[in-house]
Amino acid sequence: MTDNALNLLKKNYFKENENCWEDVCKRVCTAIVRAEDERDRTDIYKYFYSMMTNMEFIPSSPCLMNAGTASQQL
DSSP states (O other): OOHHHHHHHHHHTOOTTOOSHHHHHHHHHHHHHTTSOGGGHHHHHHHHHHHHHTTSOOOOHHHHHHTTSSSOOO
16 A cells, blocks of 8 residues: 555544554444344455455445444445
8 A cells, every 4th residue: 555545544534543454444344244144244244354455345435434433324
């Protein structure tokens, strides 16, 4: 990840206690799998997390900013 991309993440997307892209991915994935059947959550989390960390799929800004917050407006 470039320095510019990391600075943008820090400025707009990192929440408290988040220091890297993987932390954002964990927060977003945790929020998203809540909508899934409990039996499927682990597999969906792993799949979605892998896609995000490999930069194969990046959710929209509202999802990145609001996942795991009180508003949960994804």
